[in-house]
Every structure is written in structure tokens, then in C-alpha cells.
Amino acid sequence: MKKKSSLMTHIAGSPYIIWAVLFIIVPLCMVAYYAFTDKSGNFTFDNMLSIGKYTDTIILSIWLGLLATVISLVVAYPLAMIMAAKGPEKQSRMTMLIMLPMWMNFLLRTYSWMTILEDNGLLTTGLNYIVDCLNTLPNVSLDPVHLINTRGAVVLGMVYNFLPYMILPIYTVMLKADRSLVEAAQDLGGNKLDVFRNVTIPLSVPGIVSGFTMVFVPSVSTFFISQKLGGTGTTLIGDIIETQFQTANNFNLGASLSFVLMILIFICLAVMNKFSDDDGGVVI
């Protein structure tokens, strides 16, 4: 009987195992293989060594990714708190509103931002009108606003696209938190700030960590957002990897860049997890 049931588990589990091997393990091995070989398939460190000249790009990618993640956190945290405190009906309506943009195509959303931010776009025209008005005042001389093709635009694009991934995990954790813990903290002499600092934040750490991961990883490796909103001035590591595969046809360099990026992200998240000091429910 026991053997039969374990056979059944094997059969039931096999699609997932096959999936994992085919689409996760094998591609990872292929990335590693390409990263450490040259075009003719010989083992080499040349790809790795040539990454040095992309250091600035890598640092910029991580910096912008980090910035976008922190901004997302700052925006998402209060929102998640407000949502978790509302009645069930309002909660589902707000969740819906947050999810709604995600049903639209990612490319479309980024293109929309292009038209909003471009020099003759809605936002820029509006802001420049204000700038013109201010410039008529004495001693005021402001440059016209330029939004598209800046790093700010790229960060905005990242925050806009990935914000829901920050809100939802934090909201979920807060929703699950026992309300009586807040009451217990008040009961023991905690004012609102004490309760927030000593109970609300520590309890939401798992949500913060998983939100951080889910925003940081796609932000660091994005190429589409930086291409459309950052112009030529903001080239990220994702753009370079894309170029290697699409135009330069240098799979080996592309693979080694991916490999290094993966390791860097892994290190960032490991540091993050260390901070949280929490052993359960964290996505790495």
C-alpha cells in the first residue's frame, strides 16, 4: 500500500519536476555554459573579464532599481496600512483598483507614459506653462521642464509598473496580523507612534521583504522601461544584455552579464533577508 501511494505521489509530482528541470535547471546551466565558453565552445574567462567595462552600467542599474524599490516602499506602505484598516468591501474595491492597470499590457502602459512625459506631452506642457508663468516674476528664471529620456522618468516607469507587487504582499501581511496585538501594545502603555514602531512595522517585515524582492528584481533587469523612457542616456544592464542577444549576436557575453547580474541580485536579497532576520514566508 505504502509503495503504491509513494508511486502515485511520484506520478502526480512528475510534471512539476519535469517542468522545473526543463525550464529552470536546464536554462540556468545553459546560461552558465555560455558564460564560461567562447564562440567555438572552449572554456574561457574572457567574457567574465570583459564585464569590467560595464561596471558603471551595473552600478547604475542597481542604483536606479534600489531607488525605485525604496520609492515604491514609501508609497506602498501607508496605502497598504490604510487598505488593511478598511471594511472588507472597500478592501476588495481598492485591491481591484490596484490590480486593474496590471491587466493592461505592460508595453502599452510604458508607451502611455512616453506620451505623457514627452516634450509636447500633457504633463510637460502643463508644467512648462507654470514655469513660464513663474518666469514672468522678477528674479525668477527657471529652465523649461524636460521629463522624457531622464533617469527620473525611468525610475517613475519602474515605480508605476511594479508598485502593485509592493502593495499586495505588505497588505496581505497586515491583513493577517492579529488586531489584538495592536491593542495589547496600547494596553501596555504604547501611544500611536510606539505601536507603529514596535508592533506594526516589525510584524510587516515579511511583507516588506517579499515586496522588496518583487520590485527590485524586475527593476534591476528591465530593459524596456529604460529604452522607452530613458532614451540613449540611460542604458541599463538589461539593455546591454538585450543588445548582446538581439543585435551584437554575442550570446556568451550576454550570458555572462546575466550570470553576474543574477549573482548580484542574489547577494542584495541575501543582505535584505539578513536584515529582516525572519525565518518564515520570505521569497528569495
Add this chain to the structure above:
Amino acid sequence: MSNNIIDLKNISVSFDGETIIDDMNLYIRDKEFITFLGPSGCGKTTTLRIIAGFQQPDSGDVIFDGKVINGVPPHKRQLNTIFQRYALFPHLNVYENIAFGLRLKKTPEKEIKEAVTEMLALVNLKGFERRNISSLSGGQQQRVAIARALVVKPRVLLLDEPLGALDLKLRKDMQVELKNIQKRLGITFIYVTHDQEEALSMSDTIVVMDSGVIQQIGTPTDIYNEPKNAFVADFIGESNIIEGVMRADFWVEMAGHKFKCLDKGFGVDEEVDVVVRPEDVDVVPVEEAMISGVVTSTTFKGDYYEIIVEIKGFKWMIESTHNQTVGSTIGLNIIPDAIHIMKKSKYSGLYGDYSSFSEEFDELSDATYEEEDE
């Protein structure tokens, strides 16, 4: 100055148009162990939350030590709460949980250490300082919760069904322990429970509540021996509630017999509810008996038999150390002291006799009380 620590004056609360507490007046004496007892939804937990400050009354005053504290937030009140499911902080260990209140008060580290050590000794948890909350059993978590609340030296400790989640044996032990702690520290305990046995064995004063109204306030013996109405009689212990008529002072007629009793002051021929506790009915030979009836069932309960006897269409429960055969006719005597007369109330006639066992329903409502009473 009276020795009342808390006074509730004309407190009313309603949620969504439903009255939870209806014009409640209550005083609580300093250093007493007082219990709010009642079924789910009777308003006992709400009353506790009003005292703690988590809930504001729609009208009425909460007076603490002579001062109205209506708008005072919980963290500024000199009382602490033990929550139904303990509400220990899962991200802190035992030591930090207990130290929580002291840290908020910016107590020096050395004093915190002394106080926490003392509290751990008080609740028998020496050596548990570094343990994780999740690694503790229910009883141990309970003790940590008690230590955490007591370490900040409250004048009043509020306990919201604190033993509800523990198994029977542990619950009995904790009852004794809580009572000891209360005596030793000499502070006021306000205890909320739906368990009448718990209330009877621990309290100095019991406040029996139903549908937002206090039904009776008294010592455990008063409440048990002199219930004010059919609700209290039914809720506290087993009781036969029989319709009777006061024929004169000290004489009540029920089940077709005139009994001598110790109650007076009722109108002649006034209809009343009569309470007779099952353990107060004596089984005697039929020829010597005041009343007699047919045994319809018996149940062995360990130290006694629970015997259901039908007398003139009404099924009585009696408790006896001797078993009786089902179907036989037995005689019953009731001494005057065992008869308690109550005025008719809105609860009269609600509880019926023992023709159907209510135990099953009791258990059903037990299982749901946790969800409802929040």
C-alpha cells in the same frame, strides 16, 4: 471616599442599531475579584473593553478612582488586559514580551531585568527568557501574558476569557493560580467568562449578564442559592424551575403539593417561579413522600446518578447517590431551605423542564462563543 475603584454610570452601547449594553450601572471595589458572567453576546466583553478604553460608550460615564476617564486612551489608563488569545508579540521572545511595557516607559535596563525575573518567578516560568513565543504551550503563553500585564503594576487587571483555550485540567490549575496571584498582589481582577463553574470558584463578586443587562450582582453563594430570576437560575448550575403559586407567606404550592418555604412578602396567590436544585431533592419511600413521580431515565455521572423524574407532566432532574430503576415510582421530599422563590420575569417559562437534554445545545453554543464574543 469610597473604596470603589471603578464606577460605571448609565453606560449604553449599540452597534448597527443593536443594543449591546443597556443603561448599565455597576461599581467595582478596590482589590476584589469580580467576574462578568453570561452567555455569548451578553455584553460582558464589551463592558470589559469599555473599561480598558478600546471601546467608547455611546452614553454614560466610566469613573476610575473618582475621575471620569471616558476619553482617556488605553495607554494612559492604569489597567492592563489579558486578551482572549493572549496577543503575545510573535516577533519578540518571552523576555522581550514581558519587558515591552517597561521599555515603553523608558525604564532602566537593570530594573527591567529585575522586574522581568521577578515576574517569571511569579508565573513559574524561570529560565524561559530566551524562548520563542511559538515554542510555548497554551498554558505557558497564558503565563507570559499574565506576567506581561502585571509587570507594569496595574491597579486593575482585566481578563477576557483567559482560560478558554486551555484544556480542563490546566484550566483548573490556572484558576487556583490566578486566584493566588490576585490575593498576593492585592489588585483588582475583572474577569470575563461564560463558564459558571469558573466564576463560582474564583470570584468575590459575580455579575450575571444577559442581552446587555445585569441580571444579578452578588457573591457566588448568593447567586447560586438566591437567583433573582429564571435566567440566573438556569445559567448557574442545574435547576428545576417550576411554576408555583404563593398561597401565603412561607407556603408555596407546586406540583400539586403545598410546600413550606422560607420566602415571604409575595401577594396571596401570586404566581411565582420556584427553583429547586437537583442535589436538594431527597428520594424517600413513596408513602412518606411529599410528591411522587415516575423515573424516566438515569445517567451515571461518576459520584452521583442523574435521575429524571416525571411529576404531573413536568420532568425534574434530581441527583442521588443511589440509582433507581427506570419506570418505577419514587417519592421525593424537599426541605424548606432548598426551595427558592423568584418573582415572575421575562425569562419565566423559557427554560422548560428536563424532557429534552440541553447539554448538546450547551456544547454547540460553547464552540461558537469565541467567534461571536469579539
